[in-house]
Amino acid sequence: MTASSSIDIKQLQGFIPFDYLTTACVNDLASQFRAHQLEKGKVLFKRGSEDPECHFLINGEVDLADEDFNINKIVSGSDDNYLALDNSSQIHRTSAITTTPCQLYSINRDYLDLVTTWSQLSEDLEEQDPDFDDPEGLDWMDALLRSPLFAQIPAANIQKLLVRFTEREVTIGEVIVKENDHGEDFYVIKDGRAVVTQGDGHKEKTVAAIQTGDCFGEDALIAESTRNATVTMASNGSLMVLGKQDFDELLKQPTIKSITMEELHIQMDEGDSGTVLIDVRRPQEFRHDRLKGSDNVPLNHLREKLKTMNHDFHYVVCCDGGRRSEVAAYIMTESGFNAVCLTR
Structure with missing residues (x-):
């Protein structure tokens, strides 16, 4: 979809979730909207229908009718008009009928979900790194x-x-x-x-x-x-x-370095207390065949575990065939840790 010059960013920012998105995010989304008009008495969507779009009422009035024919009137500019019509439900719980000529902004809900998800996740990262966004x-x-x-x-x-x-x-x-x-x-x-x-x-x-x-x-x-x-x-x-x-x-x-079992034993025999041995296999594998003194940090949990690991230690990573330990050593090096693979 091409960018629409008829999209008013300030009007968008009067709706949730655009009120908390960054200007860059809103500008990205604006190019994905379509602005359109509906005459009085037209059906925007029917109850029970599946809709790939979210619809925001910019001007006019719309009646939302539920299964018991209860009517919820939505008026542009009112305090009740702060969400997508029918609260962005993919399977509509109500039918929407225009009671005046209306102007609407509509957008693919998957695009909107992607941007809002990114924005919420980035809030945590911004707390850790003020320059993140x-x-x-x-x-x-x-x-x-x-x-x-x-x-x-x-x-x-x-x-x-x-x-x-x-x-x-x-x-x-x-x-x-x-x-x-x-x-x-x-x-x-x-x-x-x-x-x-x-x-x-x-x-x-x-x-x-x-x-x-x-x-x-x-x-x-x-x-x-x-x-x-x-x-x-x-x-x-x-x-x-x-x-x-x-x-x-x-x-x-050049990134993934290795150490032999013999070299590891020499380090440990010399009393190197700064070396930590971690096994990145699954817990079942680790219990069956573990190296003495090793801790189990499964590869799929490694990135989360890095948050609590000490950068002052020297990490030796092991598995069985070597590929998982190579991935783990790369991930750790990428995050600033001193990590090598153990060749067994």
Whole structure:
């Protein structure tokens, strides 16, 4: 849908959820609205019908009739007109009939849900990092170069990386990677916002909000497995894309370091109290075959666990085949931890 010059941003901000969204979010959404007129006596939607759109009454009056024919009159500009008509229910609980000529703004509910979800998740991140939602202070290249991950990469590799990235334009609602699909690319958000979800249907869970400078897609490339989450754009924008071969050569190989069992024993025998051994397998595997002195931090819980882990320790990560520990070591290095893989 093309941007509509007839959308009044100030009118939108009189409705929930636009009253608490950032100006950037509202501007992104404005381009997705359609402004339209209905004459008196027209049906906007019927009770029980499925509707992909949310409708906001800008001018006029609408009657909402429930199954018992009780009428709730909605008048533009009144205190009761602060939500989408029928409170944005996808399966309408009422029928909407215009009782005067009306002007409405309508938008795809999935787009609206993406942006509001990103906004709510980002509130927590903004408390931790005041610059999180500051567009003036965000530059994808600057964010990458300042990350702990890039401190591990030789300068020559960084120069090659910047040359080998390719740019891709993306739009709001576009699915970039899908959970359980095979992936061949690593992504950095050059401009825009996205949400990360896991699960499907009623089991879908939103787990993160990401924006300019954030990267994703590395887990599947390191483990040579399927994607563990879905990433959907919550705005228009652009991505910088790096293929698997370049990722392996320039990012994975210089980042993931290893230690042998013999070297670990020497460290422990010398009384190195700063070394922590963590096993990233599932609890059932860990109980069956655990290394003495190791703690279990399953890979799927690692990112959450990082919030309580101490950066002063040296972490040795183990599993069985090695792929999961490589992913874990990469994630930890990316977050500023000193982590190596144990080769068994």
